[in-house]
Amino acid sequence: MENALDPIEEITLMGPGPSCVDSSVLAALSKHTIGHLDPKFIGIMDAIKEQMKSLFHTDNQLTIPVSGTGSAGMETCFVNLVEKGDPVLILINGVFGMRMQDVATRLGAKVDTLNFEWGTPVVTEQVKQKLAEKSYIIVAVVHAETSTGVKNPVAEIGELLKGTDTLFLVDAVTSFGGMEIRLDDWGVDAIYSGTQKCLSCPPGLAPISFSDRAVAKVKARKTKVPNWYLDLTMIINYWEGTTRAYHHTAPINMLYGLYQALFLILEEGEDAVYRRHMENHRALVAGLDKLGISMLVDESCRLPMLNSVYIPDGADDAAVRSALLKEHKIEIGAGLGPLAGKIWRIGLMGHTARPENVEKLILALKAVL
Ligand SMILES: Cc1ncc(COP(=O)(O)O)c(C=O)c1O
Incomplete structure (x- = not known):
């Protein structure tokens, strides 16, 4: 008998939640x-x-x-x-x-x-x-x-x-x-x-x-x-x-x-965890900047764990997200309400907030775009 649970591949969850689980x-x-x-x-x-x-x-x-x-x-x-x-x-x-x-x-x-x-x-x-x-x-x-x-x-x-x-x-x-x-x-x-x-x-x-x-x-x-x-x-x-x-x-x-x-x-320490979120957020913003992708929110009130980025001109919102998922096993989120079709939401939440994930996403976005 077929089992609908087989297989479930590991996806790097970089959307607005859920995040990667240790x-x-x-x-x-x-x-x-x-x-x-x-x-x-x-x-x-x-x-x-x-x-x-x-x-x-x-x-x-x-x-x-x-x-x-x-x-x-x-x-x-x-x-x-x-x-x-x-x-x-x-x-x-x-x-x-x-x-x-x-x-x-x-x-x-x-x-x-x-x-x-x-x-x-x-x-x-x-x-x-x-x-x-x-x-x-x-x-x-x-x-x-x-x-x-x-x-x-x-x-x-x-x-x-x-x-x-x-x-x-x-x-x-x-x-x-x-x-x-x-x-x-x-x-x-x-x-x-x-x-x-x-x-x-x-x-x-x-x-x-x-x-x-x-x-x-x-x-x-x-x-x-x-x-x-x-x-x-x-x-x-x-x-x-x-x-x-x-x-x-x-x-x-x-x-x-x-x-x-x-x-x-x-165990990791609260402050170390918050620092890890902030450092990976900064690395993501720098990596996106090199790809010509800018942030929706002013630096003064940006969340480290949820990065709203403008979809670059000429990029197809759904096609890019789908290619990231299918070809690179990375999930990012779409915009909601008035921001639908204008932004992507990139999560760096909890266990997801790691340098290897930031690097993986930047390389994948570069390839897809
Ligand atoms: C800020 C905020 N509040 C409430 C919710 C609702 O939580 P849930 O989807 O777990 O019911 C969410 C979910 O994304 C959220 O981001």
């Missing part, structure tokens, strides 16, 4: 499955929480991976923190800010947005003006906008909200594990990420963290969390305390994978 993470995924209430497994869960707290730079007790991809992390934050009629401000400069707007609107929040041109960052001064006009329950922003390659000024926005009752919600799907995130210093109250970007684990889990203020808001809700699966008031009884209560069957092997992925980052 063989030790793949090995962790294939370890024996044990029970989700096995004391050994509870020990692994506790270790993951500590790893995540360390990488998020937080003391937040509620720091856990949600079962689901980055969007489940986004939904978890909004569904637990928002009640019908709550005023919410969303700062938008790409696809994932728009997704936040959609999620919050579906929950009946009164959503205001501040929109910024795609490819440029959120302007803190404009946020300040907006906050002077009106107060919000939540202000939400994407740290690393994967659709454009822009880094938003999360620490500065957090500074504006310090001393207010407004909760600060941040999307760290693409930034977590690839650049510094300091939840407690930056005043972030709720954050979510995904495993398939700079953590270099396959997709399937969404690390989240809630501050004590955010937990208090969830506990003070007048209405039940409208989504059973993502209701943190129930999920914490599995992740916290001495008697762990079943909520849903944890994705056990995925959690082994996440543990190992976080282990690798902490």
